[in-house]
Amino acid sequence: MNNITFTLNGKTASYDGSATDRLLDALRDIYGMTSVKCGCKEGECGACAVLLDGTLINSCCVAMGAVEGSTVVTLEGYRETERFAVLDKAFASVSAVQCGFCIPGMVLAAESVLAKNPKPTEAEVRDGISGNLCRCTGYNAIVNAILIASKEGNGLW
């Protein structure tokens, strides 16, 4: 009955709860990563998105046992990066944030798009954030922000 060990935002973390617990709940309740939002608990809104071993996943649909030996990055970790600084500025420049609830997931989805494809088309950006629901901005500002970040972050992705 060993604990579940994983890396959370660069630091080793140990979890002694059940392997069936949701990563989302552990991140918020045990590790205090409140950037990870609970929107739907069924993988339909993207508000709980994190990077698991570098890929975007919805943390509500991941059991803790599945993160054994893995690396998890939430916005709390990602915000320490240069890439985040570029996205932060880009989102602010076109007011791509209103209530903010979707934004942690949206920023990590943006990172995921740009990491795969530093110069995405608008259609590719829209596909990349298609699993992240926003009920305020209507998406256009967010799409613009990601395209701006792609331009301004030359060489970072």
Added chain:
Amino acid sequence: MVNGFVANSLQEALEIRTNHNVVPYGGGTDLMVENRPDVSYLFLAKIPELKEIKADDQYIRIGGEVTFTQALESSLVPPLMKEAVSRIAAPAIRNAGTFAGNIGNGSAKADSVLIDFVADAKLCLSSVRGTRVVDIDKFYLGRKKLDLQSDELITEILLPKTGLENYYYKKIGGRNALAISRVSFAGVLQMEGGRISSFAAGFGAVADTVLRFKELEAMLLGKTLAEAKEKKSDVLNAYSEKMVLTRGRVSAEYRKTVCLNLLNDFMTEKGI
């Protein structure tokens, strides 16, 4: 680990599956929606042997734990499967969801499973006793009922290497992304010497399992496109008689109308 087992090799996974009462866990995207805290999961996603896409002389062999994103990035996976998989949910789900999970969940709405049906795919089911290969339509026994023993895992999906090139695919959902199929349809036509050598039409999300009616498909075999065209209304009528659909999220009438429209559209697009 409480309530869970992590396997690092297929052999280890099969031994755990034999000796413990576990639920195989791939990407978790279906299982975690159900969220059953009292089960024990067998985590399979990190087993290298199950994450490979290979080709032999007959088949494209997709490992059970291959994710949909991995398939989309592979040059081996046929375009028909890629098109269906690209319409599954959204990137974060496609990054996690697996082929074995899509099948093992048992739903007739599973988008990759529809393609398995029209492709006459085979499944490799492994246990410590050995591996057996079953046809996809024999594997689905009924609603959420699968021919899978309690010590078996779905280890590979075998798609024929050729024959899927001339296809038609439509998924009808309530929205563009994150849509559950209301009706899905895939058709494949093969010609040899100007005559129809294979006609496959699969209907997803409208009954307990994906539907195919091979006896009706046979009505068109050996015909030229012109001859098939003359038979078209007979074929559509035969499907209409044969299809007894149930109500789901949408009415049985809606399902049937859409199924027949898509079948008609498939044939028209292919010159029938």
